[in-house]
Amino acid sequence: MPKATETPDTPVCLELSKVLADSYNLYLKTHGYHWNVRGPQFNSLHAMFMSQYTEMWTALDEIAERIRALGELAPMSGAAFGNLSSIKEGDATKSANEMLRELADGHKTLIATLKNALKVAEEASDDPTVDLLTVRLGSHEKHLWMISATLED
Template sequence: MSINTGIDKNSLSKTVQGLSELLADSYTLYLKTHNYHWNVTGPQFTSLHQMFEEHYTELATAVDVIAERIRALGAFAPGSYSAFANLTAIEEAGEQLDATGMVKDLLDGHETLVRRARTVLQSEALEADDVSGDLLTQRLDVHEKTAWMLRALLG
């Protein structure tokens, strides 16, 4: 069924593509953060283990919100590992990192999400879509704050 909400099809398509990429990035970062939660070791274990849990819990909620926005725009949300792998700009966790390496890697992931969200937010496609713009602004806020906190951990 077609959508008639005042957003032209070209803008709708571009917004869905941008949100799909943001979803893939968010899900990939969720997986990476959960992995690090399970596998962190060292003197900062307790604080990092708890912080990573807070981060992956927030990301789990975010992927649902982003996917539901894609659905509200009339498209199917990507939802497989292969779809996410084709859409994400975040690399999977490879080798086992130490705690500092994990923090640096997650910092890079959050900054990647900031850049992706900002690119979509600044797109002309969002001119008639305040709801998607609001979602992107909220994601920017979360990822910029998280990146700041991760940078502070690194000194």
């Protein structure tokens, strides 16, 4: 029987919950910046942000379902995500380059969260979680690369 809490007890589920919270907050920020980006790069950034938030949206379900498969409840409230996440909300008034820098920082933060969760999953010999986290790590490294390349002079 699952516990009625949004803060899991097991180390792997706790780390997966942090990954889910960081992923959700970065998804929201990316989607919001998709709506609000302005300037000469509008079209290309609007499309890149859409591609990235769409990929992240699908991953949220996979992460939450892995938590459930391990017998815990997935966090689902804004308060739970706020307590678990290291990624701050976006700001629609920022310039396109400021948005890009914030998203790059968000991916760096999430990559660190993923690496920590990966270590915990490896120590627990939880191969399905290791596989999931490895795929997510690759995706966020690719998103970071695309954003960083866009910021280059």
